[in-house]
Amino acid sequence: MKNLSILAITILLAVSCGSHQLFNNGSSDYTIVVSEDATPSEKYAASELKYWIKEVSGADLPVAGLDGGKKGKRLIVGYNSLTETLVPGAVKPVDRDDSFTLTSNGGDILFWGGANRGTLYAVYSFLEEELGCRWYSSKVSVAPRQDSWEFTDLDRHEEPGIIIRDNCFLDVRENPTFSGRMRNNFVNLPGEKPGQTLPGTAEGYWGVHAMGYLVTPEDYYQEHPEYFAFRDSTRLSGYSQLCLSNPEVLQICIDKIRKVMRDNPDFLVYSVEQNDNRLYCECDECKALVEKYGGQSGIMVWFVNQVADAVKDEFPDKFIGTFAYQYTRHAPKDIVPRDNVVIRLCSIECCMFHDYDDCEQNVAFMKDLKDWSAIAPHLYIWDYVTDFAQYCLPVANWKTMSTHIKDFRDNHAIGILEEGDYQTVSGELREMRAWLLSKLMWNPDADVDALIKDFTDGYYGAAGPYIREYVEFADSVLRRPGIHSDCYIDAADPMYTDEFISEGRKIFAAAKEAVASDKVFHDRVETAEMPLCFLQMQRNPVIGIQEGADALVRRVIEREGITRMAEGEWSGGVMEASRLLDSYDKLEASFKEAPEYPAADVNPKIQGVSFQRYEGSFMTTSQMVWRGEIVHEGTKPWIMIETEPELDHFGYLFDCWFRAEADGIHQFKIVSDDGAVLFIDGEEVINLDGSHSEKTGFAFVNLQKGFHRLKLRYFEDCEGQKLEVFLAAPDGFNGPLPANRLFTP
């Protein structure tokens, strides 16, 4: 009783000192007030406020019109007559303004900003900063339960660092509600228009590489081959670039884009962008304009300016967008983009790991960024933040994402498209990467380490400190001076080492231990570990299978519904998740059934491999041995064939003792063009026989420590010639079959 009295006095004192209580013990005197003629977005903001306050407090606040609620007990959503009365001097923001003000007047709290999104962001800011709500992904929201919450003075104004924030990760793109909570304002899903899925018009960019569908070869080539790129005395008939100096091409582009703008009025920027190849026109007229304006970007700006001029009167608030990409990345000379032109500059060649002004691979981009910034009224960046060759490999760009965004902001970028794993959910720590990018595009000066701490503690619970340790560890190992990486990284990249994988997995073992009793957090940590396991399986499946990397990758793929591992087949990686799992099936079966071989009772001393070289035309290695003519015999330091010049109709029989350094399963892998067959202790273990282009085969064999006879038959029929032999061994060795384990018989 005594304690209760003290509590009551404390509350009384607090309230009498100008403090106001929004809720206490699951109830509240407050009313959410929103004008009947507020925009759908502002009404939606009121409903979000109601929903999340209830999640936090249990109190269900009524929503009323402007005359509802008691003075001093209102949450006033949107700019309206109450704002004008309570905040003298307040100015109504334009609808498209995403900045917002969150302020209190006595006990009333006012949330207002631009009617499209600004007011909504004021509500989200209040829920995040004051009540501690978090939206870490489309599936993971946090609303920390509180008994009471009180305030004295609220006064916050924020504006976005980047006006158009396009977070191009699948989870964000597919979930407009989550995207809005993260203050991303770009919606451009196929078949959708901005604003359709979340109230409040989002800024949109219609199209990409749109010249390809404004003037198509199918529609025009037959009658007008002169519309298309001139190369080597001919007009290209396939998907190339347009002949930009041709006035009819210009007129078609103007007519078509005007129709697009009329039919799709919700977008802000409309693409008149080069196609995705380097086949620009080399006719005399185009060459003259290229010369005149200092490069390929010059003729592009000259062309797009004319399109922009033609649509300006009808669409004074809209923009025509064009690329500064690959062959147009350098800024032009003696021509500047019009006020209603947006230049979309692409960072695809950049090193993701280092700052733009602190990396030899980024110097040229930084120059282009500054040059464009000096002449382009509106710059829009297309940035790349993940590994497109293999989405789930570790990418240590945590510390550079923010400096890159700051550079874009400082060079007057009005928009950024941050391209991540937009097709799938297999990217490394993709939830955190997407969340950080949302935060950084809103506020490029935000403290990355503080954001990472916020996310890791919130999303991974007690494992949070270990995930941070992993991020720091990956940063120190992968992101070093002299190690550069663009957005196409392969598992065989030398920056990844077996030690990186094993040390990283140790951190994850501790992380899983910390959340062992909580399946939800444990699953999230496993998902975060998947990239390391995938990497381990790509590099050394012997160790991978022994340490359960295959099983973990399999669990995560199935649990998360991952269908895709890479942007495309061209990456050289494994694209479909199902195909990856098929390959694991084969590996696991072969591993389980690995035949055992006892060591031979021999002790050879001389390193090297005996060989017989054959010549003749054969279709199999057996034919080579029966019919071929031995033209040379001798010893080589390791298993090798001549790779140049290109020869046909020859073959080799290699013979040596292989020394196993430890008991256990070894993987031999052969890449050959044409046929190859490997024998261990007299048993055929890999058969890639026959005439064919490059093929890969592997085998697991369980070898006792000591010597084993290794024979390899290889033949080259015609065209390319290749033979490579790899070993992954239980002692940790992983690489080309090493000479120091091979001895002459």
Ligand SMILES: [Zn+2]
């Ligand atoms: Zn031309």
Ligand SMILES: [Zn+2]
């Ligand atoms: Zn670099």
